[in-house]
Amino acid sequence: MKVFKKFLPSILISALVFAGCQEYDDTEITSRVDNLESQVAELKALVEKLNSNLTSLVTAVDALNNQDEIVSVEKLPAGNGYTITFRKSGTITVYNGEKGLDGKNGTDGTDGKSPVISIRQDTDGKYYWTLDGEWLLVNNQKVPATAEVTVPKIKVEDGKFLFSTNGTDWTVIGDAGTSGIGLIKNVREDNENNTVIIELSDREIVIPKGQSFALVIKTDEIGIKAGETVSVDYSLVAAENAIVTVLPENGYTVTVNPASGTQGTLGITAPSPVVNASILVVAVNGNGVMSGKILTVSEGKLEVKADATPVSADGGSVTVQITTNLDYEVVIPETAKSWVTLVQTKALRTDKVTFSVAPNTEASQRAAEIEVRVDGAKVQTFNIVQQAKTVVPETWNKANLSSFYPTDDFNYASAQPEDRTSSDNWQGTQILLYNPSKFYTKEPRAIIGLSGAPDALGKLISPLLSGECTTLKIEYGYHFMATMLPSGISFNVKITDQSSSSILMDKNVIFDRSDDTAFKNTRNQVQSVMFENLSISGNFTISITNNGPSGSGNKIRDVVDILNIYWK
Structure with a gap:
């Protein structure tokens, strides 16, 4: 409000001086004062909404970190935002991207700086505040976006947006008259993935909706x-x-x-x-989601209530309520004692019996029928059901070795070692291509033979790869008669950095003929070698080179076949 306190007296003094000289029409001055008052009201409403969004954003981040779920999303009556209700974290109000003032009836000036306030997840998994894409630092420390610390505030003073993380120290972050201030742009529901997406100025926050x-x-x-x-x-x-x-x-x-x-x-x-009896009723929808109920049917004096919802594959606990005035025992079947254990009972007329359920490491659901006995006789049973472990398929990168062949011509066979490039830019030097259908009991998609001549050793070199490499897997073999491989087969696998100046991995794969019978029996058999626990990230190159173990000058001696190359 300082800016308006400075300007308003000047306007009034000018009006008085002017009035002392002559008669005048005060319509223009009145209009300008009304415009200032209107801008004050607009600016106050804008700041309230921005601060509301800051608080709502913190609540949303805490809900995400606490694995809370959204149960409803409703548009505001004015259409300028949404109310979002969480299962545990209450309800927040989110206003769509708010704009600054446009200087109505005033003189247009130069565009000011429009600040972008947002949050970003760091490598520690936590969210922190950012300003214009950079970490917001206080005392050289990032500011966590959580209610556990003070929620930041915005105010306007002298025509500037100010930002504070403690309510005492304020920093200018932009002009109040700019086209807008970045924070929350929109909220939308992704029904296909059952999530709600909060769109910020530079990123998105995705929060799951409840089942x-x-x-x-x-x-x-x-x-x-x-x-x-x-x-x-x-x-x-x-x-x-x-x-x-x-x-x-x-x-x-x-x-x-x-x-x-x-x-x-x-x-x-x-x-x-x-x-x-306890009768288990289970409903399963088309997406495989289960919901269950146990009906207790009796004429007697013992009642068991158990939640029939299957336990997660990660394990957990199941609490069963038993209402009775009889002495009873709970019997877990022998086949389930390795994963279901009785944790506690409370000696009340209504007992709560808790079972601990161990993680399920198998890919199939399992169940145990628990008996409640009185004087050794079974009087009641209930089921504990646990979901199967979710098996996430491994995702491997793979070299497209089949693209070394001429288009759709897998009958092609090299007459002499040649140089070729695959469609994914692997370089083959002194390589021999063979018809995949003629060799190997398990037909590969490609056979890339590496020449074994000392002066022309066959080699495969990858293009510059990026990302992480923790595991490298190579499938290889040989299809020549053993007489062409007097010293067995041997090849080198090397991983280097972007400049090839640093060797990140250097290993030799050797299959000699010390056991001649075993060597001969593996002809046309796919072999595999795995290099694990690698710590490679960034840009790197993989190369595979025949070592030519016999030292023969014959280009088709010591040939080793490379069948597949995988890494992840």
Whole structure:
């Protein structure tokens, strides 16, 4: 407000001096004062929204770090932003990218500096504030974007945007009259990936939405007579090609009677005499998401309530509520004792029995039927189900060796060693191409033979590669008769830096004839060598060179076949 306090007296003094000299029309001055007051109000609203966005952005980052989920996104009535509600972190209001003042009815000046306030994730996995793309530093330290420290504030003074991380020390970051200030540009929902994306000026924050699919059964305990059939209603929330299945036990029969894709009934028929049972009802939607419910059916004095939702493959805990006035024991089957253990019970009329579930390292789901016994007799059972481990396929980079061949001509065979370049710019020097269909029990896509002549050793050299290389895998072999390989085969594998001045890895692969029978038996067999635990990053080059172990001057002696090259 300082800027307006400075200008307003000057305007009023000018008006008084002018009035003392002659009659005048004050319309223009009144208009200018009204314009100043309007800009004050606009500027105040702008600063409030910017500070609201700073606080909302911190809440969103904390929610992301705490693995919170978004349950709803609603547009503001004015259409200038959104309210976002988290499962645990409450509701925030996000205003779309706010602009500065346009100097209405004033004289246009030169464009000022428009600051870009944002956040960025560092290598430690945490988010920090940035200004114009650079880390915002206080006392030479990055400022964390978290509510655990003071949320930064913005204010306007003397026509400038000021920024503070402690409310005391303020730094000029741009002009209040510029076209805008970068912070939050937009919010959009990605329904395909079930996420919400908060668009900042220079990057995006992606936050998952909560799983909305659920099986709903309003009752979880059923009283029933011998031979009687009762009907239980069920419904499905956000169902998509969902299937409902039931696992009855102890002589009960259950039918699933869908009325539509989102609702139906369960027909439960009791045996005679009635025994207690836990009936597992599971719904699975078209994306493989599961939601479950256990129905407790009894005529007796013991009740078990268990959450039927499968435990994550990473392991966790399951708490089962048992309401009874009887002494009982919990029995875990022998086959499940390696991964399900009883943690605690509380000696109350309503006991909470907790089980620890170990991580599942297998690619298949597993389940255990837990028994509750009174006086040694089974009176109740329930199931603990654990999801399979999610197997993420390895992603390898691969040299396109088949592109050394003439277009679509894999019948091609080199008459003499030649130099060729693949489509991905691997350089082959003194190489021999062979028909893949004529050799090897497991047909490769390409056979690149490296000449073994000492004065013309075959070599494969990669283009300049970038990124990380922690593992290098080479598939190789030989298809010549053993007489052409008097000393076996041997080749060198080397990784160098961008300038080729530093050797990052230098290994020899040797398959000699010390066991002549074994050597002869591996002809036309694909061999593999793996170099692991490498620490290579940036730009690098891979080269593979025949060592020509026999020293023969014959170019087709000591030939080693390179079949595939992988790295990751």
